[in-house]
Amino acid sequence: MSVASPPGQPSWADVNRDVIRTVGMPGNTYFAWMCFVGLVLGCGVLAWAWQIWTGMGAAGKRTPQMWAMYITTFVFWIGIGHAGTLISAVLYLFRAKWRTSIYRGAEAMTVFAVMTAGLFPLIHAGRMWFAYWLMPYPNQRYLWPNFKSPLVWDVFAISTYLTISVVFFIVGLVPDIAALRDGSTGFKKKVYTVMALGWEGSDSQWRHYRRAYGLLAALATPLVLSVHSVVSFDFAMALVPGWHSTLFAPFFVDGAIFSGFAMVLILILPMRYIFNWYEYITDKHLDAMAKLILVTSLVLSYFYICEVFTAWYSGDHFERASVFAKATKQYAWAYWGMYFCNSISPLVFFSRKIRLNTTWLYFISILVLIGMWLERFNIIVPGLGFDFYPYTWGTYYPTITDSTIIVGSFAWFFLLFLGFIRVMPSLSIVEVKETLAHPLKHAHGAQH
Amino acid sequence: MATANVLGVFAHVDTTLDAIRKLRARGFSELTVYTPVPVEEIEEEIEKVRPLSAVRLFTLLGALTGTATGFFLTIWSSLKWELVTGGKAPVSFPPFVIIAFELTILFGGLATLIAMLLLGKLPKTRPSVTYDPRFTLDRFGVAVACPPETAEQVRSLLTGAGAEEVRR
Numbered sequence: 134m135s136v137a138s139p140p141g142q143p144s145w146a147d148v149n150r151d152v153i154r155t156v157g158m159p160g161n162t163y164f165a166w167m168c169f170v171g172l173v174l175g176c177g178v179l180a181w182a183w184q185i186w187t188g189m190g191a192a193g194k195r196t197p198q199m200w201a202m203y204i205t206t207f208v209f210w211i212g213i214g215h216a217g218t219l220i221s222a223v224l225y226l227f228r229a230k231w232r233t234s235i236y237r238g239a240e241a242m243t244v245f246a247v248m249t250a251g252l253f254p255l256i257h258a259g260r261m262w263f264a265y266w267l268m269p270y271p272n273q274r275y276l277w278p279n280f281k282s283p284l285v286w287d288v289f290a291i292s293t294y295l296t297i298s299v300v301f302f303i304v305g306l307v308p309d310i311a312a313l314r315d316g317s318t319g320f321k322k323k324v325y326t327v328m329a330l331g332w333e334g335s336d337s338q339w340r341h342y343r344r345a346y347g348l349l350a351a352l353a354t355p356l357v358l359s360v361h362s363v364v365s366f367d368f369a370m371a372l373v374p375g376w377h378s379t380l381f382a383p384f385f386v387d388g389a390i391f392s393g394f395a396m397v398l399i400l401i402l403p404m405r406y407i408f409n410w411y412e413y414i415t416d417k418h419l420d421a422m423a424k425l426i427l428v429t430s431l432v433l434s435y436f437y438i439c440e441v442f443t444a445w446y447s448g449d450h451f452e453r454a455s456v457f458a459k460a461t462k463q464y465a466w467a468y469w470g471m472y473f474c475n476s477i478s479p480l481v482f483f484s485r486k487i488r489l490n491t492t493w494l495y496f497i498s499i500l501v502l503i504g505m506w507l508e509r510f511n512i513i514v515p516g517l518g519f520d521f522y523p524y525t526w527g528t529y530y531p532t533i534t535d536s537t538i539i540v541g542s543f544a545w546f547f548l549l550f551l552g553f554i555r556v557m558p559s560l561s562i563v564e565v566k567e568t569l570a571h572p573l574k575h576a577h578g579a580q581h
Numbered sequence: 582m583a584t585a586n587v588l589g590v591f592a593h594v595d596t597t598l599d600a601i602r603k604l605r606a607r608g609f610s611e612l613t614v615y616t617p618v619p620v621e622e623i624e625e626e627i628e629k630v631r632p633l634s635a636v637r638l639f640t641l642l643g644a645l646t647g648t649a650t651g652f653f654l655t656i657w658s659s660l661k662w663e664l665v666t667g668g669k670a671p672v673s674f675p676p677f678v679i680i681a682f683e684l685t686i687l688f689g690g691l692a693t694l695i696a697m698l699l700l701g702k703l704p705k706t707r708p709s710v711t712y713d714p715r716f717t718l719d720r721f722g723v724a725v726a727c728p729p730e731t732a733e734q735v736r737s738l739l740t741g742a743g744a745e746e747v748r749r
Contacts (some may be wrong), residue, residue: 144719146718149717149719269654269658275662276662277658277662280658280659280677281666281676285680286680286683289679292687296690296691297686297687297690300690301690312718315715315718316714330703331703331704332703333615333709334616335615336615336623336627337700339624340624340628341700342697343624344636345636345693348636348637348640353686359682363679563617566617567619571594572719573594573595574592
């Protein structure tokens with residue numbers, strides 16, 4: 134017997150059923166996708182092996198283009214993660230109810246995006262077996278990292294971000310895995326029993342859990358704002374024209390949220406279709422996300438205008454020359470492409486019809502991702518390509534090795550995400566139930 | 582002293598709440614309430630006789646430890662090898678604030694996790710005798726630990742409040 138729910142709304146038992154049916158043995162299409170993604174990842178790993186074997190020259194690194202695509206893609210992936218934390222922590226603190234049905238997917242996206250981003254400093258460092266040099270550890274030579282270097286701040290910011298995101302993610306999963314445990318049988322039940330940590334939903338467990346969850350959200354909120362600010366310091370602390378700006382921190386944070394929401398849409402639209410979750414991820418959710426993309430796009434456009442204005446109004450010759458070179462020289466395609474994708478194309482979201490049209494949403498989201506990748510490319514490649522002396526100017530040419538590694542990083546991300554949605558509840562059972570009407574025997578009780 | 586565990590399974594929030602109030606009124610205070618989701622009304626009722634969760638104390642201590650560690654690590658290691666880099670004094674606070682901030686969040690977050698596990702008594706290797714798998718689905722449970730001689734009274738109280746099922 135199931136408890137009756139108001140018409141048109143799924144009951145609590147429906148939520149359990151609809152989530153439990155998504156975990157389990159998937160069909161052939163899923164495996165076909167996994168094979169494809171695995172193959173692409175394999176190519177990326179081979180390319181990385183090739184780069185280690187031959188040296189960093191294989192990645193097209195020539196002075197002055199020593200950052201090029203790896204740092205571009207690193208910043209891109211870190212940015213993707215931000216929307217997940219925004220949805221799971223910031224919107225939780227604001228009690229925005231619409232977050233409940235998308236936050237699990239978004240949080241998984243955050244964890245996997247940061248895991249992907251974390252690969253790039255290693256790939257970029259070349260001899261990644263010395264990566265532990267980045268961390269402070271006691272040694273006989275009294276050698277410690279230079280804590281005045283933004284790159285060391287980055288190490289601390291990113292590793293803290295990854296740790297806290299993982300903790301937040303796992304804490305949120307525990308009661309849901311308990312629901313999976315109670316709804317499954319055989320071997321699956323055994324695995325979920327271990328992972329649920331013996332969760333029972335007793336009052337004392339909930340009491341500490343809720344308190345911990347709120348505090349984690351409160352800690353994650355300043356963290357998410359700080360992480361991309363620290364990433365932006367990698368640039369802003371340097372003297373390169375176009376980088377040395379106090380605008381960078383909010384500019385990066387806004388861009389990160391912007392691209393992250395686009396990625397959330399790219400991930401949840403197929404999930405909604407495949408898992409038939411139309412009852413949970415409704416038009417209201419799509420509308421809200423499209424609006425957030427629109428708002429962050431407008432803020433971003435404001436920053437773009439500010440950047441150009443600052444260069445012009447500063448009277449600084451090098452600042453002006455840098456903007457001029459970006460807009461007119463060999464990288465002009467990236468510059469104008471970025472404007473089109475980030476500032477022009479999201480404007481269609483002013484129309485409600487388009488905000489609710491999944492094809493449009495998907496199309497614009499892809500454009501936004503391309504645009505945001507181009508934005509980071511524009512900061513790094515033409516930025517380093519045209520600094521103070523024409524003597525040091527230089528063009529960057531991508532190689533097969535570094536391009537394959539970049540494509541491979543997308544495969545790594547999607548492999549993790551595809552794996553996740555088949556073994557874990559990608560919709561939060563508990564939080565979705567919380568937003569549904571609570572079962573009451575006497576309907577008038579609902580009024581108090 | 583032997584205790585009996587009586588469990589009432591409920592389908593509704595209001596009946597569960599009613600049962601908790603009635604049991605409390607009769608002096609039964611050893612209650613465990615199982616809910617599929619946290620329900621504010623039930624929480625409020627329980628919180629009346631209980632101090633606030635101590636998780637926040639752990640978070641605060643963890644966070645302060647993080648701040649102290651961040652400043653200690655950066656200042657101490659700079660003094661180990663006093664080298665002027667970037668035209669800044671070996672001990673310069675503004676950059677160290679970033680490290681201290683990150684460690685504040687890191688230690689605070691980890692302490693919160695530990696607090697949740699310790700105080701919530703997780704991981705729990707054996708399920709409680711009164712646990713029922715329906716409590717993660719759509720049923721509420723009120724388990725009462727009471728002296729065996731009052732078990733019948735508890736049973737009738739739970740049934741009277743609207744329990745679907747009562748068992749010992």
